[in-house]
Amino acid sequence: xxxxxxxxxxxxxxxxxxDPRMVRVxxxxxxxxxxxxxxxxxxxxxxxxxxxxxxxxxxxxxxxFFAQHDLRGLPxxxxxxxxxxxxxxxxxxxxxxxxxxxxxxxxLYAPELLAPILRLWPDSxxxxxxxxxxxxxxxxxxxxxxxxxxxxxxxARAWAAVxxxxxxxxxxxxxxxxxxxRYDEAARLGTYVERLFKAVGQERCLPIIFDDLTEDxxxxxxxxxxxxxxxxxxxxxxxxQRSGKAVRIASLQRVLKRPPAVLTRHLAADRYLxxxxxxxxxxxxxxxxxxxLRRRLLQWNKVAAPAQxxxxxxxxxxxxxxxxEMDRLARLIGRDLSHWLVPEEQRAAAAVxxxxxxxxxxxxxxxxxxxxxxx
Numbered sequence: 346x347x348x349x350x351x352x353x354x355x356x357x358x359x360x361x362x363x364d365p366r367m368v369r370v371x372x373x374x375x376x377x378x379x380x381x382x383x384x385x386x387x388x389x390x391x392x393x394x395x396x397x398x399x400x401x402x403x404x405x406x407x408x409x410f411f412a413q414h415d416l417r418g419l420p421x422x423x424x425x426x427x428x429x430x431x432x433x434x435x436x437x438x439x440x441x442x443x444x445x446x447x448x449x450x451x452x453l454y455a456p457e458l459l460a461p462i463l464r465l466w467p468d469s470x471x472x473x474x475x476x477x478x479x480x481x482x483x484x485x486x487x488x489x490x491x492x493x494x495x496x497x498x499x500x501a502r503a504w505a506a507v508x509x510x511x512x513x514x515x516x517x518x519x520x521x522x523x524x525x526x527r528y529d530e531a532a533r534l535g536t537y538v539e540r541l542f543k544a545v546g547q548e549r550c551l552p553i554i555f556d557d558l559t560e561d562x563x564x565x566x567x568x569x570x571x572x573x574x575x576x577x578x579x580x581x582x583x584x585x586q587r588s589g590k591a592v593r594i595a596s597l598q599r600v601l602k603r604p605p606a607v608l609t610r611h612l613a614a615d616r617y618l619x620x621x622x623x624x625x626x627x628x629x630x631x632x633x634x635x636x637x638l639r640r641r642l643l644q645w646n647k648v649a650a651p652a653q654x655x656x657x658x659x660x661x662x663x664x665x666x667x668x669x670e671m672d673r674l675a676r677l678i679g680r681d682l683s684h685w686l687v688p689e690e691q692r693a694a695a696a697v698x699x700x701x702x703x704x705x706x707x708x709x710x711x712x713x714x715x716x717x718x719x720x
Contacts, residue, residue, distance in 0.1 A: 368433035370425050372443075373401060375466045377573050378459075379448040380541065381474020382534060384484040386558040390472060391448040392582065393566050399575055401442035408436045412451040416461040424461055444573065450474075453537050454530065456544040463545060470573055471545055475674070476555035477685040478532035478667050479660060484589065485531060487650050491590045493602035494520045498595070501659050504528055519603040529666070535673030542677065552678040559585070589650030601643055660688040 377400070379390050388406075395402045410432045416424055437445060445466075452459060453473065462469055486503050489495035496517040497503040507529050509515045516523045524530070542550060551572040558565045562583045570577045592598040655663075664686040675682040 367429060368437050368440075369429055370433070370465050373433075373437075373445045373466065374443045375468040375470070376445040376447060376462065377470050377472065378452055378462070379446075379450075379472045379474065380452040380456075381450060381472065381553070382453060382476065382481060382531060382537075383450045384481050384488060385474035385476040386553065386555045387448055387450055387474045389558060389562065390474060390553065390569065391446070393569055394446045394448070394573075396581055397442075397570075397575060397578055399442050399444050401437055401440040401445045403436040403440065403445075403447060404438075405436060407449040407451070408432065408447060409449045409451050410436070410447075411458055411462060412449060412455040415458055417458070419461070421464065424464065428461075428465060444575065453541060456537065456541040459541075459545055469545075469549065471541065471550045472569065472572070473538060473541065473550055473552045474555065474558075475534055475538075475552055475678075477682075478534070478671075479655070479663055479686055479688075481555075482528050482532055482663070483653065483655060485528065487589050487591065489525060490595070491592060491598070491602075491647075491650075492521075493595075493599035494522075494525055496595070496599075500653065501656060504659065504663075517599075519599065519605065521603065532663075532667050533670050535670040535677065538674055538677050547677075552680075554680065591648050591650040592646045593648055594646055597642065597646055601639055601646070654689060657688055657690065664688065 377394060379387050379394070381387050381390075391402075391406050394400045414427075414431075416427065419427060452471075459471075482504075483500045486495060486500040490498065494517065495503060497506060503526070506515050507527060510523060510526045511529075513523070516526070520526070538552070551569070553565055553569070566581060566583070567577055668686060671682050671685050
């Protein structure tokens with residue numbers, strides 16, 4: 346029983362075959378799933394997990410398995426066999442550790458499909474990375490441009506194209522999944538977090554706000570480890586990661602990142618082939634010389650993303666569109682998010698006021714950055 350139900354990915358798995366090293370469900374005590382929205386710090390959170398010796402990290406950061414397959418109707422024995430063969434055997438076969446990890450952002454958008462996880466690992470946990478849509482959506486757009494899935498170079502044009510794309514029109518050729526281009530769905534955070542809470546239980550969920558993660562990653566790392574029931578470890582990299590990237594030649598990037606079908610076996614990276622089941626482990630990979638040239642071309646083609654401030658009118662449109670979602674999200678997670686969806690000019694004015702508060706005279710009441718933003 347396989348159905349493509351989630352909004353943002355269509356990745357499939359194929360049986361890995363009989364293998365004495367096959368990972369069993371009982372080899373893993375529980376899972377930690379990073380299910381946050383895209384461009385909300387999930388890469389940083391996944392790095393925190395990957396660096397922990399108790400974590401069994403998959404061969405690819407985002408397998409997307411449970412968002413691709415509807416396993417809810419399977420009997421327990423069949424469910425276990427299917428997951429061991431197509432998920433654990435494919436993505437976690439060579440990993441070590443007693444706690445599994447899976448950082449597929451698509452799971453947030455298909456929460457009802459996660460029910461089989463709790464049948465297999467009742468103590469699993471779900472980390473929800475969240476971010477202000479006014480910064481998250483342009484960042485997502487820039488990432489899709491870099492990956493070759495988006496062709497409209499300004500976010501304003503991409504946002505205006507959402508109705509057409511929802512109807513199946515204006516989809517770039519070789520886009521891995523057209524639903525990635527549904528920026529309107531990506532920012533419905535209140536709706537999807539509420540559905541996730543109902544599907545897996547709020548007590549199993551830890552919301553992490555992108556603002557907090559960038560402001561003090563060490564604090565959020567400790568919160569994450571405590572939530573996972575794991576000790577902290579030394580040597581964690583807390584530096585900023587994944588700054589915005591752009592490309593010199595968009596057409597070259599699309600050929601290298603999203604090659605035509607006849608060139609996929611030669612130009613696609615091994616991780617892409619593995620995740621999309623275009624080969625199984627041991628099938629062999631593209632020529633090392635070709636992949637080396639591909640990496641050099643990608644590196645040459647990569648440049649820092651230019652600043653592209655959103656027009657004020659578009660900021661106001663996004664605020665009107667998503668304010669209800671953010672109000673619902675704030676109630677669900679018990680956080681004041683009133684500083685989200687604030688147009689850039691108002692943010693700049695607030696920053697000036699904040700600087701004035703930080704330069705207060707001796708004896709004046711102290712305000713933290715978070716207190717000012719949420720006041």
